[in-house]
Amino acid sequence: MKVEIQKLHDIWLDSQNKSNQNTVLPKITFDDLTNSIISTGPFYYYVIDFFDMSVSHVSSSITDFHEFGPENVSFNDILGTIHPDDIEFVTKAEGAVANFFCNNIDREKLLKYKISYNLRGRLKNGEYILCNHQALMLTMDENGGYGKSLNIHTRIDHLAKHNTYQFSLIGLDGEPSYMNLNVDSDIKNCVEFSKREIDIIKNIADGLSSIEIAEKLFISDLTVKKHRKNILSKSACKNTAQLVKDCIMQGVI
Secondary structure (H helix, E strand, O other), X not given: OOHHHHHXXXXXXXXXXXXXXXXXXXXXXXXXXXXXXXXOOOEEEEEEEOOOOEEEOOOHHHHHOOOOOOOOOOHHHHHOOEOOOXXXXXXXXXXXXXXXXXXXXXXXXXXXXXXXXXXXXXXXXXOEEEEEEEEEEOOEOOOOOEOEEEEEEEEOOOOOOOOOOOEEEEEOOOOOEEEEEOOOOOHHHXXXXXXXXHHHHXXXXXXXXXXXXXXXXXXXXXXXXXXXXXHHHHHOOOXXXXXXXXXXXXXXX
């Protein structure tokens, strides 16, 4: 195993992160799971079990990306496709996520967050393309250790060519979202969106006007306009087109 990949394993196998018991997947279809995580391009998914680092439920579309198929792939095979210059960032991002939930949010809430960052992945022809990595923890053990996680890799090279080297935590079930986190920075430097703001961003991306959004969310159009202004200010985006693109790349929509 390469030293760089071993460093990644060390993050997941840390005593505070690794599950000490085998956990059971919830009774939900993977169509439901993948439909809940919007993809903006070709993608594949798999489930990693941090208890023994085994891979399961690998989608057949992995063969559209890599030289291995769903029947004979290991977790290290997938990690081995990460661009060598991006492995250090991925390691830092995974460590920052663990620290974030230890220091800022109740650890059990990890099940209510989608982790998102970008990396360059190697295709079967040797070309490296920018991908969005999304991870949704499905199970944890009774001590808060990582259980099973659904991971999705989506091509986004049609949106951007360069990595931002930031990560985001997208809140589910009403939890707030934290955007554009730097792996070496404090939470105070991140952008936080409320559930209402995320709802408005998604409706903007669907092409709805402020009046249409107001009718859909049962609020006034003045309230929607105020939210839109605040969202652009918080995200440092010049316009809604830039906002939508950034949110797509961060896995918000």
